[in-house]
Amino acid sequence: MxxxxxxxxxxxxxxxxxxxxxxxxxxxxxxxxxxxxxxxxxxxxxxxxxxxxxxxxxxxxxxxxxxxxxxxxxxxxxxxxxxxxxxxxxxxxxxxxxxxxxxDRCAPERFLHQAAFLLAHPECDWVGSFAKRFDDRGGWGDFTVPIAPTAHDFLHNSPFIHPSVMFRAESLARAGGYNESETCRFCEDYELFLRMTAMGMRGANLPLPLLFYREDRASYQKRTIKRRFSEAAVRFRGFSALRLPFMKKLLYTAKPLALCFVPRSVQYAVKRRLARSNYTKGDHS
Known part of the structure; x- marks a missing residue:
């Protein structure tokens, strides 16, 4: 290096x-x-x-x-x-x-808001934000996440938009950094947030669109069957560490496997339709 x-x-x-x-x-x-x-x-x-x-x-x-x-x-x-x-x-x-x-692109005020939040909230180990989705044709939807996520918010999807997040360096070091195992490949952010939360660490999201998040048809082509199985494994281990209810753990672990049967073009079309209707909930599915 x-x-x-x-x-x-x-x-x-x-x-x-x-x-x-x-x-x-x-x-x-x-x-x-x-x-x-x-x-x-x-x-x-x-x-x-x-x-x-x-x-x-x-x-x-x-x-x-x-x-x-x-x-x-x-x-x-x-x-x-x-x-x-x-x-x-x-x-x-x-x-x-x-x-x-x-x-992706940062809003000009991103670092100002996030650094100020971490300085004012020593109890938080990281902070993310809302985002605006866009592609080469322009913006097409809001990407919102819970402001104060709990363990249950991890069931549907990661409650943090990874490229929007600012960590405390000492907290990331205490967690051991990103897991480089093949079993976490493509899901290293979800696994990290699950692990840090299970360790008792805490994150928050600012209700401001501080990131412009590129999401287009090509983004969905990356969501392969191998990636879905990796996500299911990460979910099962993470939900177990968070001691989430057994039936919910099984149900939401199966979610990425069920999506293997839905064409990616359909997933993309549905996401855009929901975003235009202003009903979308921020996720990484």
């Missing part, structure tokens, strides 16, 4: 974790620009290149040149998102760790 652009600048309060592999150059550029345009300026961006091809590396280098607060870290071998995130965490210097995906 190599790192470029070391700095002697003052220690940032917020470290942004953005891991990518062979990104869409334009989308990555916009994602990084949304960090650069934050109203809160005391941040650094750890841009982790998860062993991209030479073309991908060029796009990532271009994005890294947008601001001197961006530090490019490159992995020599791709071992999945959880490993990439753990590597990015190791390079981070901030007391708060903000997640970001390579095709």
């Amino acid at each position: 190599s790192t470029t652009k070391p700095t002697d600048a003052p220690m940032p309060l917020v470290s942004v974790l953005l891991c990518t592999k062979n990104p869409n150059p334009a989308r990555l550029h916009e994602a990084v620009l949304s960090v650069c345009r934050q109203q809160y300026q005391h941040w650094e961006l750890i841009l982790y290149d998860d062993a991209s091809s030479p073309i991908g590396q060029a796009a990532i280098r271009s994005a890294a040149s947008l601001d001197t607060r961006i530090r490019l870290v490159r992995g020599s071998v791709s071992r999945g998102l959880a490993h990439a995130l753990n590597c990015a965490v190791q390079s981070a210097r901030g007391a708060y760790l903000a997640r970001m995906d390579d095709d």
Whole structure:
């Protein structure tokens, strides 16, 4: 793992974790620009290149040149998102760790609101937010989640939008970071939130759309049968650790398996219809 652009600048309060592999150059550029345009300026961006091809590396280098607060870290071998995130965490210097995906965008006030919330609420180990869904045609729906999630809120779906979340670095370290096991692949965020909650840690969501969350037809093509089985395994272990009611545990563990029988194009169409009707509940299904 190599790192470029070391700095002697003052220690940032917020470290942004953005891991990518062979990104869409334009989308990555916009994602990084949304960090650069934050109203809160005391941040650094750890841009982790998860062993991209030479073309991908060029796009990532271009994005890294947008601001001197961006530090490019490159992995020599791709071992999945959880490993990439753990590597990015190791390079981070901030007391708060903000997640970001390579095709989403932050609202300009995101870090300002989340850092202020964590400073004012020492009982919370992380904070997420609401989001706005969008694709190449524009915005198409709100993404809302519970403001003060409880264990039961994990049954339907994760009550946190992963790329909207800002963690306390010490809390993430206490939890042991992201689980890199194959059994958690594609569900590392859901598993982490379940595990941290079972450990007695606490998260909250700000009722503000601080993230623009890209969700399009291509997003649903990634939701393979293998991913559904991984999610079912994560659900069963997590629900057991939270001591949720047995019948509810079984019912909601089966949810991702049942979705294997619903065409992904239908799932996408239903989600858009619900969003337009303003009945949607934020989820990762």
